Amino acid sequence: xxxxxxxxxxxxxxxxxxxxxxxxxxxxxxxxxxxxxxxxxxxxxxxxxxxxxxxxxxxxxxxxxxxxxxxxxxxxxxxxxxxxxxxxxxxxxxxxxxxxxxxxxxxxxxxxxxxxxxxxxxxxxxxxxxxxxxxxxxxxxxxxxxxxxxxxxxxxxxxxxxxxxxxxxxxxxxxxxxxxxxxxxxxxxxxxxxxxxxxxxxxxxxxxxxxxxxxxxxxxxxxxxxxxxxxxxxxxxxxxxxxxxxxxxxxxxxxxxxxxxxxxxxxxxxxxxxxxxxxxxxxxxxxxxxxxxxxxxxxxxxxxxxxxxxxxxxxxxxxxxxxxxxxxxxxxxxxxxxxxxxxxx
Ligand code: NAD
Ligand code: MG
Ligand code: MG
Ligand code: MG
Ligand code: MG
Numbered sequence: 001x002x003x004x005x006x007x008x009x010x011x012x013x014x015x016x017x018x019x020x021x022x023x024x025x026x027x028x029x030x031x032x033x034x035x036x037x038x039x040x041x042x043x044x045x046x047x048x049x050x051x052x053x054x055x056x057x058x059x060x061x062x063x064x065x066x067x068x069x070x071x072x073x074x075x076x077x078x079x080x081x082x083x084x085x086x087x088x089x090x091x092x093x094x095x096x097x098x099x100x101x102x103x104x105x106x107x108x109x110x111x112x113x114x115x116x117x118x119x120x121x122x123x124x125x126x127x128x129x130x131x132x133x134x135x136x137x138x139x140x141x142x143x144x145x146x147x148x149x150x151x152x153x154x155x156x157x158x159x160x161x162x163x164x165x166x167x168x169x170x171x172x173x174x175x176x177x178x179x180x181x182x183x184x185x186x187x188x189x190x191x192x193x194x195x196x197x198x199x200x201x202x203x204x205x206x207x208x209x210x211x212x213x214x215x216x217x218x219x220x221x222x223x224x225x226x227x228x229x230x231x232x233x234x235x236x237x238x239x240x241x242x243x244x245x246x247x248x249x250x251x252x253x254x255x256x257x258x259x260x261x262x263x264x265x266x267x268x269x270x271x272x273x274x275x276x277x278x279x280x281x282x283x284x285x286x287x288x289x290x291x292x293x294x295x296x297x298x299x300x301x302x303x304x305x306x307x308x309x310x311x312x313x314x315x316x317x318x319x320x321x322x323x324x325x326x327x328x329x330x331x332x333x334x335x336x337x338x339x340x341x342x343x344x345x
Contacts, residue, residue, distance in 0.1 A: 010156065010171055010184040017044050019165075019172035023108075026051050026079035028072050028094060030058035032139030033112050034085035037177050038067055040146045044176040051075030051098070072098035081169070083110040089300050092121045103128055105162075108169055113196065114189035117159055119293045130160040131170040134192060135179055142177060151181025159189050197287045202280045209314075211272075212237065216319045226322045234323060 027038040028051040035058075042048045050062045051072035062069045076082050076099050086094050095116075103109070105127035112134045116122040124130050134155040135142045142152045154174055158166045174184045200206065215233035220226050243252040253261045286292045299307055314320070 008186045010174070010180055010186070012175060012180045015171035015175035015180045016168075017046065017172050017176050019168050020046050020081065020176065023047065023081045023169075024049055024079045025081040025083060025173070026072075026075035027083045027085060028052075028075065028098070029084075029086035030056070030062045031085065031087070033135070033142065034058075034083075034139070035061070035065070036135075036139040036142035036146070037083055037085060037112075038062065039065060039143060040177040041173070042067060043146070046176050049075045049078050073102055076102035080104075080106065081108045081110060081173070083112075083173070085112060088113060088115045089296075091116045095122045100125075108163075108166065110170070110173060114157065114159075114193040115197075115293070118189045118193040119290060121297070124160060127162050128160065129163050129166040129169065130158075131166050131173075132157040132159070132189060132192060133170055133174045133177070133179065133184070135177065145182075146178035149181075151178050151183070153182045154179030154184045155187045155192050156184045157187050157189050157192055194284070194287050197292065198280075198284050201287075201292075202283050208237075213317060213319060220318070226318065227326060230319060230322045230326055234319065235326075 024047045025041055026049050027034050027041070030038065030050055030052055034050070038048050038050050048067060050067050050069045051074070052059050052062065052069055054071065059069055070078070072086075072094060082099060082103070084091055084094070084099070099109070103125065108129040108131060109124050111117060111130075111132045114132050114134075117124070117130060117132075132155065134157075135152045136154060137145075137152045145152045154177075156167075156170055156174055158170065161167070163169075171180065171184070174180050212234050216226075216229045219229035219232065240252055240256075243255050247254075253264075256264070283292075299305070
């Protein structure tokens with residue numbers, strides 16, 4: 001029942017791939033998302049041409065997968081539906097050099113993330129539809145799910161609807177890559193971009209690694225062994241998150257001991273307290289007012305000096321070395337038990 005939600009959700013019955021029967025779809029880029037979109041669309045009966053640079057190492061992969069490959073500029077001029085799946089940081093240059101000169105009125109410009117449109121790094125001309133179909137999953141899963149007759153949840157947004165058909169066309173694309181099998185939620189470019197940046201900075205990537213490091217350091221600095229600290233603060237996190245993924249917080253609290261439940265419920269808000277909440281609000285503000293994106297664009301223009309330094313510091317953290325050692329031991333344990341069962345079978 002979709003009307004229980006605050007947004008509309010679209011499924012296979014709401015979309016028709018044959019809407020794109022008269023289109024050629026140019027898929028620019030053959031990385032994580034690109035290969036999945038190109039292959040899924042192709043197998044859904046859509047006419048696909050992959051656009052890659054002459055010297056791109058992905059060319060042979062796309063050709064071996066049975067797809068037609070040409071340059072990005074040529075792909076755009078052949079196509080009426082252009083799916084931009086090169087990295088976000090190179091999209092403005094690819095747009096300027098290969099897309100814009102070859103776009104025609106009536107074409108659709110399709111994205112899997114709204115960053116460059118929302119922050120005006122790409123300003124499409126009038127007469128062109130601008131849409132987003134963004135699978136909420138890494139590309140290899142978009143592909144694997146499709147092959148297994150399963151779907152990948154996705155987001156859909158319309159930025160420019162000059163033809164009047166942008167929603168139907170975007171839904172056809174979403175169906176072609178398998179997203180409507182699982183469900184597609186309607187959003188806006190602004191909501192998708194700002195919530196995506198916030199989620200990865202505050203919770204998923206930034207917040208969680210920082211929480212893990214602080215926990216690990218607190219134990220190790222107090223004299224506990226690094227191995228114990230690693231298991232307690234990093235390794236077990238997956239088991240906890242799996243329970244939350246399956247059944248929300250309730251399933252996790254049900255599965256842990258009463259001692260863990262009481263300790264967590266009574267101490268959690270002391271650890272992640274009001275100051276963390278204020279920091280989150282500040283982080284969200286920097287996303288909303290464009291400060292983060294400006295910083296990221298300048299960082300790329302100057303050769304990524306801070307990014308390189310931050311990456312190096314993260315790599316050098318003790319937890320990474322301890323983890324590598326322990327994961328090797330456990331990979332060995334898993335492998336040997338797999339071998340045993342293989343031999344027994
Ligand atoms: P990627 O880094 O995996 O792949 C990039 C592809 O672009 C490669 O094939 C590369 O050869 C090609 N490329 C790089 N520079 C190029 C250039 N100058 N000209 C032409 N081709 C070039 O990229 P990705 O992670 O699939 O991201 C593509 C889009 O999908 C981005 O907008 C991203 O935000 C979005 N997205 C990604 C994911 C994900 O899980 N990776 C999830 C949702 C949305
Ligand atoms: Mg064209
Ligand atoms: Mg993101
Ligand atoms: Mg425990
Ligand atoms: Mg319990």
